[in-house]
Every structure is written in C-alpha cells, then in structure tokens.
Amino acid sequence: MRRIAVRRWAASLWAFLLRRRIGLGPDDVELGYAREQIPVMLILTFVLALETAVVGLLVPWPIVHVLDVCAVLQVVVALAVLVTRPHFVGRDRLVLRNGARFELELPLTSITAVSATRKSHRGGTFQFQDDVAELAIVVGGQTNVLVELAEPVLVALPNGTTREVEQLRFRTDEPARAVTAIREAANGLAAPGTAR
Template sequence: MASLGLWVARRRDGVGAGERELGYARAQAPMLYGFMFVCVVEAVGVSVLLAKNPVVHWIMLVLDVYTVLMVAGFQAAAVTRPHVVGPRGLRIRAGARMDVRIPLERIASVRYDLRFPKTETAGRESQERDGVLELPVGAQTCVTVELTEPVTAVKLLGQRVEVRTVRFHADEGRAAVAAVREALDRQREKKDEAGGVVTPA
C-alpha cells in the first residue's frame, strides 16, 4: 500500500545514482487494470442494491474500496520497485513480495532465455526448487542469471531462500541482459585498472 504514495509521487524505491532500473510491470498491467475495473463495477452494483440497508452498505463499501486499493497497490509495487542494476550489483524484485540482491562478482552468466513456467507454478508469484528461483510476470520469465555462489532471496515476511539460479521477467528482456553485461564489463575494467583479476562472465 505504501507503493501507492510512491506511484502518485512518481518516485522509485531503491534506485540510486548511477543505477539503471529494469521495469517488469507492463506484462501484468492489463490483467490488474481489468480486475480493478471489475471491482469498481461490482462496488457500484452492490452499493445500489444495499442502499436501503445503510449498515451493510457501508461495510461492503469499505471492503470494496479496500479491494480496489489492494489491486492498485500490487501494480504500484511493481512499478515503483523495479529490478535495478548498477555498481552495487543486480537487484531483482517482485513488487514488495520478493527481493534478491546479487553482487556482480557472483554472476557467472546472464542470458535472454524466454520460458513459460509449468502449469502448477504459472499463477504463483515465485517458485523455488533445487536452488532455482523463478519470478514470472504474465506467466513468463525471459532472463536467466547463473551464479558462482548462492545468494539469499528475502520474501515479504522475512523468509529466506538460498538460490544459485534466478529466472525473472523484464519488459525489455534483451535490454536488461545488455545492461547487466555492461555493468559486468565496467566492473572488469575497474579491477583491471586496479591490477585485479576478474573471471569472465
């Protein structure tokens, strides 16, 4: 719900100077906006039907408004909490429900990899299995990141999951891959200038 305020203010959460945001909200927007429209129509209909019963009318009105705000909040969270790539690493998110921070030095490879999660996982916000984390949007992922060492993914209520491969969706998948590779190249150049040794991604 806090994301609604950020959305109205046109602000982004967790995007610092020198970092690039990688949006992923576009794929889910039609479904959420459609659902929001249905909720508004339902609220108006119920309001008319219960006009002669003020107590029930106000209870249902509050519930309906809350539902609309929650649906709007899901989209706002996705818009205002994009994936982020920069000198501090790659940060992959699913609104406010999942947050994965990956240091650049732990990225072994990144590639465009269009996938459609299996039926049993397609409707879920995430799926973790055998060290693989999938964060689909619109029932698809398009970027796969392989890691040299596991990282910790943090869920909304603080649950932690160790993962070695992350598959996520970005509105511009190939551009997202290019941005991550560019960040890796910059890190490599800095370490070369400092006389360090970098393992190629």
C-alpha cells in the first residue's frame, strides 16, 4: 500500500512540474477544488524553506537538514496531488476525487439532478448522512455542489468503509461552472430533461 502511495505522489509531482492533470482527456472539463488551499500551502512551503535555511546555519547535524528538506518536499507533494487530481466531467462520466487517495466514477446517465448548493460541514473529509443516503466530500469545511442519483451507488472510502448513497455533495472552485458542465454532458447522453 505504501508503494502505491509513493508512486501516486511521484506521478503527481511529475505532472505538477509538467503542468498536466492526471486522468483527464482533451475533451474533459476540469473541476478544480484546491484554489483556496494553494496560498496556504505556498506560504507553508516558504516558511519551511526559510526554517530549513536558518536551521542549516545553526545546527551542524546532517540528519536535521534531511528532515527539513523532507518536510518541504512533503508540502510540495501535497500541493501537487491536489492540483493534478481534480474532479472532472468526461464524455460519459463524472469523476470525484480527493487527492490521490479517493476516486469515485459516476456514469452521467445515473445523475437525475445537480445544483449549486453551499453547505458547511464539521468533521472529516468524508461524511455520510444516513437519513438521506448522502456522502459529502468536504474540502475546507464546505461543499457547494449537490448531485442526486437515480439509484443508490456503492462508495468505498480509503479507510475501507463502504456505503450506498443516493446523493453526493462535493466542493469545487467554480460551482456554477461545474453544474453547467455536468448538466450539459448528462443532457447530451440522456433523454431531454433528465438532468436538472
């Protein structure tokens, strides 16, 4: 499992350096979700790099320098993973992601409704709401798009938990654009009026 994670991180860092997105085709619509996190990550990277330089002057132990460089690299890789693995709408599918550890592919024909609906959340990244069979993929304590499905879909989370859901909430940088892209793609596949 650790090797898979390291490979995904390395692939994300390489794609980040080449300014590419992982898994997106030329006609896919990217739905990024890291815009609000990027400034924080860049500031953290700068502070850690500065700390590495200062500690390098004050502490003569090589192991401390190695650990400092690893900390900077870890933040850069985390940023790369968020940027290079966005949600996206393909020709016949909606793919929801959370970094390199979670990916859910939904056929567009299974979507009955989509709307830009902002909701605040407390707790972890993945939150189930049992009374409405809903999964929220939370970023920054919020979601802003709601997708309703025609039938329940089994979702497997990184921690091994699985549940059936009929609604999905997720966050994207541009919710109106996401809703439009999902509706247009779904309406292109399904009978008129299926995706609202």
